[in-house]
Amino acid sequence: MGSAPRSSDVPVRRPIKKLLIANRGEIAKRMIDSARELSIETFALTTRDDHGHALGAGHIITVPSSRSYLDIAHLVDIVRHHSIDAVHPGYGFLSESPDFARRMWEEAGAVVIGPGWAILERTGDKLAAKRLARQCGVPTLPATEKPTSHLDDVRRFAAQIGYPVMLKAVDGGGGKGIRLVRQESELESAAKRAMSESPSHEIFVEKAAIDGFRHIEVQIIGDGSGRVRHLWERECSVQRRFQKIVELAPSTMSDRDFVQSIVDAAVRMAEHVKYLSLGTFEFLANSESRDLYFLEVNPRLQVEHTVTEAIMSGDVVKAQLEIAQGTMVDDAVARCFASDPRTSPKLKSIQLRITAENVQSDWSLSIGRIDGFALPSGNGIRVDTHLLPGQTNIVGSDFDSLLVKIIVTATTWEDAVRKCRRALDDTLVSGVKTNLDVLRAIVAHPDFEAGTCDTSWLERRAAPLLASGLELTKALESKRAPRLVQSTSSSSGSLTGSSNAAVSLRKGDAWALKISDTSAAATPQTHHFRLTKVIRNEFPALLRAEAEYSLPGSHAPLAITLEATHSTASSGSVMAESKHRQGNRDNPRHVTIPFPGKLVEFLVDGGDLVQPGQVICVVQQMKMELEVRASAGGRVVWITEAEDGEDVAEGTLAAELEEVNEDAVQGEIKSKL
Incomplete structure (x- = not known):
């Protein structure tokens, strides 16, 4: 049967x-739900800003920061x-x-x-x-035999097998630590980024198989005795930069004979x-050539x-929880495991990932507070989310962008x-930008309906999609009742709103503010403030108005x-309030950070000379x-005062350049080589 782990492993x-x-x-909430059905007492981890997923947990433990989720010593404590007596990490590093x-045990x-440290290794x-x-x-595709952190090793092997090549972190996951390199000039920058996203800072090089290939994965479940079942296959070909969508x-x-060969492998x-x-x-897998290559194992949910x-x-x-407690695989999935992969399952299922991303700005993370949301329902529709009605739902830079x-x-x-x-038509999210537009375009496209998308399909058709x-979204909004569309920024109406949605403020509202020095026994002094014109009201996140102040x-x-932006203790720097100089995207001499x-x-x-396309930060x-x-x-004449590790907002000016003679630029750059 093969080499099994020792019993001690x-x-x-x-x-x-x-x-x-x-x-x-959402995955934390998902695991809590299943554990509750097995009468297992659950402990959830939250941070001050992020706690919607803990609903239903028996106990809530607040950890200091997002880094605590990956701090093994802290989790052991x-x-x-x-x-x-047990820990479920879900997915992730x-x-x-x-x-x-090993350390937890x-x-x-x-x-x-999970499978235990021996199988994980x-x-x-x-x-x-x-x-x-x-x-x-x-x-398998041709690849280096050993991981490396040296660029010369990467360059040598890439030249040997020819471009395009894939650079992959040996311990990456979720699309992180992966770069496609089509030519040698892209290699150094791509290798540096892939290494930086690897916990071990090591990568390997693999020949790229791109056009015509689909991403097929097989769900396996086993009980450690050698008894293994497959639970059919999934397809994840609609992806961008190796992130499944x-x-x-x-x-x-x-x-299905070709599918069987994949499942059998x-x-x-x-x-x-x-x-x-x-x-x-x-x-x-390429269904036309019938070429098949193993990619990787994800030994987890x-x-x-x-x-x-x-x-x-x-x-x-x-x-998974039952098997961890001693149940054999045939008992855990007795009524639903697959037997003959040549016969397609009777049901068909599709998952759509709604993320907080600005797809018009290179799919950058959209940071902010979700003001309201409406999610679909009905026969055959399931929704997994950690968003809660009536609660503050914040999207920050520390966590994954997945919302629903x-x-x-x-x-x-x-x-x-x-x-x-229909489900996407019934979905609304306000307060942050999402990928809903592109999801609507994907499922409306004839290629998707025909089931012919390969792994490079979305990248090839990105602009028209x-x-x-x-x-599609514009046409949809024109058909919706005006009150429904308007309620996306309000806590009223048929949308589920945040408890911190915009407060009603209007012309003539006035306040008497008593201010005193708390360090001395002083008599409070009264300041008077009255709104004379409300220009934009998204209070407390943003208020722009004219006022009288006495x-x-x-x-x-x-x-x-008055123009007030707000960053609360609950959101920390999540709102990415801009305190640095803003760039002008129409000015080619401004290098503007396009995402938070x-x-x-x-x-x-x-003073440095830079070329078009050069990485600035x-x-x-x-x-x-x-x-x-x-x-x-041009020549760098100004750089931002933001420091490494600091949150920066979308639109922050990273550097300002002055125009110089092109020959001078090339000459000075060559002199440094």
């Missing part, structure tokens, strides 16, 4: 009484203090960390839900997983290591597990696509113009590092 399977949910967002699983006596590391695939006779089950490939690998718990085995649950009418999280997952299920693919369109999405003892009020995030590093100094969003480039060449 396999997690102890025992009843779970207390479960720590070591994650946030929590488990010890509360006598917790910790879910694939052998060190986390050795230092706190708690089991991490063979599957979570991408190069180790490739070696496993080759041992099992599964084709739309997922479906089963695949739309009509050649996954089962063969899982049986070889006597896989325990949930795992996803991912492949690139996946974001898109929902479509698998839909077509099998089961609960994979509950099955809409999962539709029908008996035919055509009905599922139509249901997607964005334009089509805007038109100082104590004065006879004539001062006429003032954290400033990672500045790569130029005052790097900004981090959701653990991904994004480059800000100059649109024109």
Whole structure:
């Protein structure tokens, strides 16, 4: 059957009484729900700004910051203090960390839900997983045998196998730490960014398989005895920069014999290591050439597990928890596991990821407060979200942009696509920008309806899809009742609003403000303030108005113009209030940061000469590092005073250039080489 982990490396399977949910967002809520149905006491982690996912948890533990979710020592202390016997990391870096699983057991006596550290070492590391695939006779793409942090190694292998190549973090996940390099000139910058997104700062190089290939993954579940079941396949070909956007089950490939070969490859690998718990085995597949290449193993729960649950009418999280307590795989999924992959499942399911992203600005994270939202319902529609009605829902730069997952299920693919369109029409989110426009365009496109999209489809058609999405949304809004559209920025109406939605302010509203020095026994002085004109009211986030202001003892009020932006203790720097100089995007001499995030590093100094397209600085969003480039060449005459690690708002001026003679620029640059 293959080499199995030693018994000492396999997690102890025992009843779970207390479960720590070591994650946030919709997946934390999802895990809490399944644990509650098994009568398991749950402990949720929250930060001061982010707690919607904890609804339903038995206990809530507030941690100092977003970094605490990845702080193994801190999590071990929590488990010890509360006598917790199991931890579920959901998905993310910790879910694939052998060190986390081992330390939690050795230092706190708690089991991490998953395959255990021995299997994680063979599957979570991408190069180790490739070696496993080759041992099992599964084709892989040419790749380096060892990880590296040296650019010369990367350059040498890329030249050997030829471009295009993929650079991948050996321990990356969720599309992070991956860069496609089409030519040698892109290599250095791409390698640096991929390494920076890898916890180990090591990457490997792989020959790229792009056009015509689909992303097919097989859901596996095992009980550690060698008994493994597949729960059909999923397709995740609609993606951008290796971030999945739309997922479906089963695949739309009509050649079920080819699908069977993919499923068989996954089962063969899982049986070889006597896989325990949930795992996803991912492949690139070309249905025309019938080429098949193993990509990686995700030894954990996946974001898109929902479509698998839909077509099998089961609960994979509950099955995962049952197996962790000793249930055998056939009992955990007795009524719903697949037997013959050549026969397509009777149900078809599609998941749509709604994210807080500004797709018109290179899909950058949209930071702010969600003022209101409306989500779809009805037969065959499931919604997974951590957003709560009547609560402050904040999107910040520290966490993933995922807001809502809409999962539709029908008996035919055509009905599922139509249901997607209706569900998206019924969805509204206000306060932050989202990818709803492009989702509407995707499900309306003939290629999607025909089920012919490959992994490069969205990138190839990005511009027309964005334009089509805007038109679809515009047409949709023109058909909606005016009061419904207006209520997207209000807590009233049929939308679910935030408890902090705009306060009603109008001309003539006045306040008497008593202000005193708290450090001395002083008599409070009264200041008078009256609004004379309200220009824009999104209070407390933003208020622009004209007013009269009277100082104590004065006879004539001062006429003032007020523009107030607000960053509260609950939102911290999340609102990305701009305190730095703003750039003019129409000015080619301004290098403007097009998205909010954290400033990672500045790569130029005052007086430097730069070329068009040169990287000026790097900004981090959701653990991904994004480059800000100059649109024109010139000499740097000013750089922002923002410091590394500081939050910067969209539109912040990073650098200002002055025009210089082109020959002088080229000459000075060459002289430095």
